[in-house]
Amino acid sequence: MTHAECLDALPTPRLVLDEARMLCNVARLRTxxxxxxxxxxxxxxxxxxxxxxxxxxxxxxGPATVSTLxxxxxxxxxxxxxxxxxxxxxxxxxxxxxxxxxxxCDLSVILDSPEQAxxxxxxxxxxxxxxxxxxxxxxxxxxxxxxxxxxxxxxIGRMLGASLRGVLTHAGESYNVVGEAAHAAFAARxxxxxxxxxxxxxxxxxxxxxxxVGSTPTAHAARDLTGVTEMRAGVYVFFDLVMAGIxxxxxxxxxxxxxxxxxxxxxxxxxxxxDAGWMALSRDRGTAQQAVDQGYGLACDxxxxxxxxxxxxxxxxxxxxxxxxxxxxxxxxxxxxxTRLRILPxxxxxxxxxxxxxxxxxxxxxxxxxxxxxxxxx
Amino acid sequence: MTHAECLDALPTPRLVLDEARMLCNVARLRTxxxxxxxxxxxxxxxxxxxxxxxxxxxxxxGPATVSTLxxxxxxxxxxxxxxxxxxxxxxxxxxxxxxxxxxxCDLSVILDSPEQAxxxxxxxxxxxxxxxxxxxxxxxxxxxxxxxxxxxxxxIGRMLGASLRGVLTHAGESYNVVGEAAHAAFAARxxxxxxxxxxxxxxxxxxxxxxxVGSTPTAHAARDLTGVTEMRAGVYVFFDLVMAGIxxxxxxxxxxxxxxxxxxxxxxxxxxxxDAGWMALSRDRGTAQQAVDQGYGLACDxxxxxxxxxxxxxxxxxxxxxxxxxxxxxxxxxxxxxTRLRILPxxxxxxxxxxxxxxxxxxxxxxxxxxxxxxxxx
Numbered sequence: 001m002t003h004a005e006c007l008d009a010l011p012t013p014r015l016v017l018d019e020a021r022m023l024c025n026v027a028r029l030r031t032x033x034x035x036x037x038x039x040x041x042x043x044x045x046x047x048x049x050x051x052x053x054x055x056x057x058x059x060x061x062g063p064a065t066v067s068t069l070x071x072x073x074x075x076x077x078x079x080x081x082x083x084x085x086x087x088x089x090x091x092x093x094x095x096x097x098x099x100x101x102x103x104x105c106d107l108s109v110i111l112d113s114p115e116q117a118x119x120x121x122x123x124x125x126x127x128x129x130x131x132x133x134x135x136x137x138x139x140x141x142x143x144x145x146x147x148x149x150x151x152x153x154x155x156i157g158r159m160l161g162a163s164l165r166g167v168l169t170h171a172g173e174s175y176n177v178v179g180e181a182a183h184a185a186f187a188a189r190x191x192x193x194x195x196x197x198x199x200x201x202x203x204x205x206x207x208x209x210x211x212x213v214g215s216t217p218t219a220h221a222a223r224d225l226t227g228v229t230e231m232r233a234g235v236y237v238f239f240d241l242v243m244a245g246i247x248x249x250x251x252x253x254x255x256x257x258x259x260x261x262x263x264x265x266x267x268x269x270x271x272x273x274x275d276a277g278w279m280a281l282s283r284d285r286g287t288a289q290q291a292v293d294q295g296y297g298l299a300c301d302x303x304x305x306x307x308x309x310x311x312x313x314x315x316x317x318x319x320x321x322x323x324x325x326x327x328x329x330x331x332x333x334x335x336x337x338x339t340r341l342r343i344l345p346x347x348x349x350x351x352x353x354x355x356x357x358x359x360x361x362x363x364x365x366x367x368x369x370x371x372x373x374x375x376x377x378x
Numbered sequence: 379m380t381h382a383e384c385l386d387a388l389p390t391p392r393l394v395l396d397e398a399r400m401l402c403n404v405a406r407l408r409t410x411x412x413x414x415x416x417x418x419x420x421x422x423x424x425x426x427x428x429x430x431x432x433x434x435x436x437x438x439x440g441p442a443t444v445s446t447l448x449x450x451x452x453x454x455x456x457x458x459x460x461x462x463x464x465x466x467x468x469x470x471x472x473x474x475x476x477x478x479x480x481x482x483c484d485l486s487v488i489l490d491s492p493e494q495a496x497x498x499x500x501x502x503x504x505x506x507x508x509x510x511x512x513x514x515x516x517x518x519x520x521x522x523x524x525x526x527x528x529x530x531x532x533x534i535g536r537m538l539g540a541s542l543r544g545v546l547t548h549a550g551e552s553y554n555v556v557g558e559a560a561h562a563a564f565a566a567r568x569x570x571x572x573x574x575x576x577x578x579x580x581x582x583x584x585x586x587x588x589x590x591v592g593s594t595p596t597a598h599a600a601r602d603l604t605g606v607t608e609m610r611a612g613v614y615v616f617f618d619l620v621m622a623g624i625x626x627x628x629x630x631x632x633x634x635x636x637x638x639x640x641x642x643x644x645x646x647x648x649x650x651x652x653d654a655g656w657m658a659l660s661r662d663r664g665t666a667q668q669a670v671d672q673g674y675g676l677a678c679d680x681x682x683x684x685x686x687x688x689x690x691x692x693x694x695x696x697x698x699x700x701x702x703x704x705x706x707x708x709x710x711x712x713x714x715x716x717t718r719l720r721i722l723p724x725x726x727x728x729x730x731x732x733x734x735x736x737x738x739x740x741x742x743x744x745x746x747x748x749x750x751x752x753x754x755x756x
Binding site for chain 1: 391490493521550639642734
């Protein structure tokens with residue numbers, strides 16, 4: 001049986017991962033980073049899968065970024081020994097951080113306030129184990145972080161003492177601009193902010209061995225990473241319609257799709273109903289503000305070929321409504337009840353989170369489909 | 379320890395269920411239905427929890443509605459013997475329907491096309507077990523269903539033969555109008571469409587024992603249910619900000635919240651950062667089109683008291699940004715790092731789906747917090 005024939009026999013909805021596309025995406029960024037001489041620290045929050053992590057990390061165990069302590073614990077058990085928990089640390093979470101560090105995993109945290117620095121220093125002192133911390137730097141007003149010029153930066157650095165490992169920034173606003181030149185400009189802002197912050201710490205006589213930057217758009221566009229020691233990116237492993245919409249990839253690079261079945265028609269309204277609603281695709285409408293609004297996703301046939309103009313225009317919990325994108329100029333195809341389709345997602349992180357496993361189309365066309373578990377929770 | 383003190387000691391983010399509010403919501407609709415003499419068939423897609431189902435269903439095992447076959451299987455194992463799978467049936471799912479029916483569960487399906495009717499009749503014939511089917515009727519152009527006047531209705535009824543159990547409709551558009559009078563008008567449309575369809579079948583000499591209607595807004599506003607045999611509703615068990623926004627409940631009725639911890643501030647921007655992002659709240663922005671846009675949710679203190687004007691105005695995967703609702707006239711409170719808050723969700727179905735358990739505040743103030751598992755998947 002071909003892979004498409006295998007998919008056609010499976011219950012729906014279901015999350016499908018095209019391994020060849022994923023490996024190509026992974027190789028692309030790895031190759032791009034090599035001449036820059038920076039460490040790639042992939043963010044595993046998109047995949048939440050040990051099988052995927054083995055293919056994404058250098059040597060299968062290389063440095064990684066996570067968004068929850070659950071991820072840190074699962075990946076540490078799977079052999080990852082250098083993990084950055086890249087969400088501002090809450091004091092209540094330090095006991096769990098120390099417990100994981102006690103297993104031999106080099107888990108580090110981030111923070112941007114004197115209160116957090118005091119909590120990290122105190123917990124480290126009591127445990128006799130310096131929890132490494134990066135100070136979060138704000139490079140674009142997106143979320144958290146201190147400005148490189150803020151005197152709080154050096155104050156936090158001093159309070160951290162032996163816990164100070166460096167600085168980190170993330171240009172979250174790079175997701176909202178289109179094209180390589182715009183992403184390169186955000187990459188330059190990340191680099192400038194992080195290097196300036198590292199300089200401020202060093203001028204004050206503090207160490208700053210790690211200078212960490214990154215997002216998927218900036219990682220693929222950065223031109224000069226002088227002074228940076230590591231790059232973080234996550235969604236590049238799978239890509240999605242939001243990334244295609246800002247020009248970081250094409251729809252042909254998107255490795256993730258939701259397998260669905262046609263369950264009805266409202267022909268006078270131009271609707272095809274499928275059994276993938278927002279419970280399968282997520283409520284993410286990340287392309288709503290882009291030049292091409294893809295609804296809740298772009299329809300493909302079971303082989304993964306895009307059906308021109310056909311999008312999941314509306315979603316209820318377990319119902320999706322496929323319709324032509326306004327202005328597409330296409331004709332609604334006749335697709336009978338029972339037909340299997342695949343929907344490319346707006347946002348890989350959000351759609352993958354709706355499932356507890358990947359159905360994997362292996363690179364080898366003669367190999368059987370694989371099932372890779374994924375996890376959620378905190 | 380008080381319940382609030384117990385919550386304060388738990389890891390975050392976490393899904394909290396106020397049992398007293400839930401039981402009050404359940405009793406409210408049950409009481410409202412009694413004089414109408416119709417069967418209440420609660421939709422369990424919101425809760426996806428056996429513990430919740432026991433408190434929602436009549437006698438703990440009464441008739442139920444589900445949105446996936448996984449729900450049907452889990453609730454059947456837990457003793458529910460009369461289940462309606464209320465998403466248009468795909469032919470490929472009939473084997474699983476028959477397998478569950480063979481265990482003694484009276485599982486019924488819905489459909490709105492001759493192709494589906496033919497598949498149901500054929501599968502029933504081969505199995506020697508008539509799969510009961512309701513014909514979906516379109517009362518408001520919301521999604522699927524045939525019009526009561528459509529000749530396809532009687533054609534489908536004839537094709538179903540012994541599988542014909544009745545008709546079903548759902549005024550999904552009732553979620554988009556505000557106030558009891560508007561909901562009552564949609565309830566009248568549901569009732570009129572379903573009763574007309576039942577009449578058309580009976581005029582053609584076909585049986586129609588079940589006439590099923592419902593949605594949370596229409597169930598709470600219906601005035602005359604003559605000719606209707608059962609009412610379906612789901613989100614009323616927990617309620618949420620969308621339901622409060624259209625006047626079906628108040629924020630004080632909402633039984634579900636997400637416990638979160640303050641992890642930072644951007645004071646000059648008026649932001650408080652918390653560790654509940656869209657992974658915890660979901661990407662649902664159901665109040666975006668309402669008169670009061672609640673962002674990704676409305677903040678409460680750990681006791682569940684609303685903090686006036688403070689909403690989750692933006693969400694990344696694991697970061698939420700609390701800010702004052704524009705025009706609220708309130709002053710941003712000072713809330714230190716480490717403080718626990720609770721966020722009321724836009725859409726209970728979507729937010730609950732992000733978690734694998736409820737942390738339950740029991741009705742008895744002296745009882746310990748409980749943990750009720752919930753499930754996802756298909």
